[in-house]
Amino acid sequence: MQEKYQVIILGSGMAGTILGTILAKNKVKVLIIDKGSHPKFTIGESTIPYTTQAIAGISDLFDIPELHPGVIGQKLERSCGVKKNVSFAYHHLGQEQQKDQITQANLDGAELHFFRQDLDSYLLHLAIHYGAVVKQNCQISDIEFDSNGKDVFIASEKGEKFSGLYVVDASGYSSVLAKKFDLREKPTHLKTHTRTLFTHMLDVSQFEACVHSQKVHGMPGNFHEGTLHHLFDGGWMWVIPFNxxxxxxxxxxxxxxxxxxxxxxxxxxxxxQEFFEFISQYPSIYEQFKNAKSVREWISTDRLQYSSKKCVGDRYCLLHHSYGFVDPLFSRGLASTCDCVKHVAQLILEAVKDNDFSESRFEELNEIYSRLLDLNDELVYGALISFKDFELWKTWHGVWQIPEFVSFFELAIARLKFKEGDREAFLKIDQFGNIKEVNYFLKQAVKEIEQVEKGTLSPEAAQKNLENLLEQVNLLPEGLKFSLSKRSFQTRWWAMLEFVHWLNFKSSPEVKQYYEGFKPMKTYQLLKEVAKR
Ligand SMILES: Cc1cc2nc3c(=O)[nH]c(=O)nc-3n(C[C@H](O)[C@H](O)[C@H](O)COP(=O)(O)OP(=O)(O)OC[C@H]3O[C@@H](n4cnc5c(N)ncnc54)[C@H](O)[C@@H]3O)c2cc1C
Structure with missing residues (x-):
């Protein structure tokens, strides 16, 4: 017998389950299929303020209180870690880490280290709660797009048969539809080149306890209470504690x-063996891991970067992780996932209402997906070049924070506008979407640093040029920029007001126009309202 649905989602990771929840909540008949079963080990754990704000926005927009990060944080408090800061400790081959070669950004305390196996199970149950049907351990044996232009038929290896009007591919790296329609770019156009080895470990020491105490390194935040990155020429490491x-x-x-x-x-x-051999070349990193043991098999990948020619076709679309990926250095994966889930959910709800799933209705996704992927690629590519030299990295940290914070404030303001009844404002926003000056700034920065890679500019000269660029850029108030002299950034509860004040009185007319007269008093009132939640 064939089960009939309106939308079939392939993959029950964070993207598939959030989308399934939104659709089911809106009475769409939705099926989520996964080849595996929950709980399962999944990577993608560290949030950034944009991710948290985007999840909160989805929770508001589609009226799903259980999705609010505050609720998730409470439910999963025991298994998730906190992320109060993000730190970058620079290492030289064969030498102890130098305490004055660290950079740090302190956040407002709302960020988390998601323990994905618990989060994804929670989200799966939420989707079921709202009415989604879920098939786990379901290996797809065939997908047929009927020539009548209406139905999609899916068969499983167990002989089950499903049909739907539209398919969303949320199966990630091993995307079912990218394979079926040969969507991958070969080779990818992405500039970053990295591969990865990862696992979960026990008995990882706190960096402060084995290398420099907080008193000695002098950064405002304790590394153990955030995401710690070890940087070196040729790569980097993440350390994301849940404990x-x-x-x-x-x-x-x-x-x-x-x-x-x-x-x-x-x-x-x-x-x-490769992991321990590699880190033993960096004495301070080794010190942190000398007693650590993995609790599951290590995963070692080939080149991490992949991209697709398009994300939309006749009766299907991909979600962002199925479409492409760069590298987790700046933890932007989940932010892009959330942006895309929001857009896809809205387009599907409109298509269901009009009973029209024409490809043209989804085409705008192609531009959004490629923009998100390429801008993240530029940020990571530039960072990897900067790892040749600490001063160059320190300046690139300042570069990274500009798009990071501008996009965060854009989203935060759109969310406040939504509180005032402007649904479109939040619906339309995504990272790096509006303010052309941000993209221009980033392109200039990449142009400078790329010359170091090509050997046409020394790291010192590139560092000076980037510093000048940072001095000139008028996209954030001075107080919200990364301080090159302190090597750190400290957020504060009134940062949003500081931003809006700057916007009204000190920003350029080009920037001001994007925010449509957002005033300090109004912001203050709306912030109070949001804080009450
Ligand atoms: C090494 C690494 C580290 C990362 N770290 C971060 C980070 O710190 N912060 C961050 O924001 N992002 C990070 N990301 C990105 C993050 O993992 C993704 O953005 C996020 O997991 C996307 O969720 P998803 O649900 O789209 O995909 P996934 O989490 O990959 O889920 C895909 C689902 O599809 C299922 N599936 C696969 N094949 C099939 C099939 N044939 N049929 C049916 N189901 C199938 C899988 O079982 C799985 O449940 C990282 C990514 C990588 C690769």
Whole structure:
């Protein structure tokens, strides 16, 4: 017998389950199929303020209170870690880490280290609660797009048969539809080249305890209470503890090593051995991991970067992780996932209402997806070049914070506008979408740093040029820019008001026009309202 649905989602990760929840809540008959079953190990754990704000916005927009990050944080408090800051410790081959070669951004305390197996299970149950049908351990054997232009037929290896009007591919890297329609760009146009080795570990020491105490390194935040990155020429590492607050019952720490895949091509060495051999060249990193043990198999990948020719076709679209991926350095994966889920959900709801799933209705997604992927690529590509030299990295940290914070404030303001009844404002927004000056700034910065890679500019000269660029850029108030002299950034509760004040009195007319007269008093009132939630 064939089960009939309006929308079939392939993949029950964070993207598939949030989309399934939104559609089911809106009475769309939705099926979510996954080849595996929950709970399962998944990567993509560290949030950024944009991600949290985007999830909160989706929760408001589609009226799903259980999706609000505050609710998720409470429910999963014991297994998730806290992320109060993001730190970058720079290392030289064979030398102890130098305490004055660290940069840090302090956040407002709302960010999390998601323990994905618990989060994804929670989201799956939420989708079921709202009425989505879920098939786990369901291997797809066939997908047919009927020539009548209306139905999609899916068969499973167990002999089940499903039909739907529209299919969303949320199956991630191994995207079912990218394979079926040969959508991958070969080779990818992305400029970043990294591969990764990752796992969850026990007994990872706190960097402060084994290298420099907070008193010695002098950064405002404690590394253990945030996401710590170790940087070195040719790659970087993430350290994402889940056991970093008093209510945690999860002793694990997520660990990943990214290497330039051109300089360090994949080898036959078992990943655990490769990891320890590699970090033993950096004494302070080794010190942090010398007692650590993995609790699951290491995963070692080939080049991480992939991209697709398009994300939309006749009766289907991909979600962002199925479409492409760069590298997790700036934790932008989930932010892009949330932006795309919001757009796709809205387009599907409109298509269901009009009973019209024409490809042309979804075409705008192609521009959004490629913009998100390419801008993240530029940020990471520039960062990897900057890892040749600490001063160059420090300046690139300042560059990274401009688009990071501008897009955050854009989203935060759109969310406040939504509170005032302007639904479109939040619906239309996504990272790097509006303010052309941000894209222009980033392109200029990449142009400078690219010359270091080509050997036509020294790291010192590129650093000076980038510093000048940062001095000239008028996209954020001075107080919200990364301080090159302090090597850190400290957010504060009134940052939003500071931003709006600057917007009204000090920003350029080009920038001001994007915010349509958003006034300090109104912001203050709306912020109070949001804080009451
Ligand atoms: C190494 C690494 C580190 C990352 N770190 C971060 C980070 O710190 N912060 C961040 O924001 N982002 C990070 N990301 C990105 C993040 O993982 C993704 O944005 C996020 O997981 C996307 O969610 P998703 O649901 O689209 O895909 P996934 O989480 O990949 O889920 C895909 C689902 O599809 C299922 N599936 C696969 N094949 C099939 C099939 N044939 N049929 C049916 N189902 C199938 C899988 O079982 C899975 O449940 C990282 C990514 C990588 C690769």
């Amino acid at each position: 970093n607050h008093k209510n945690s019952t999860n002793p694990l720490c997520s660990v990943g090593l990214q290497l330039d895949s051109r300089r360090f091509p994949k080898t036959d060495i078992p990943p655990e």
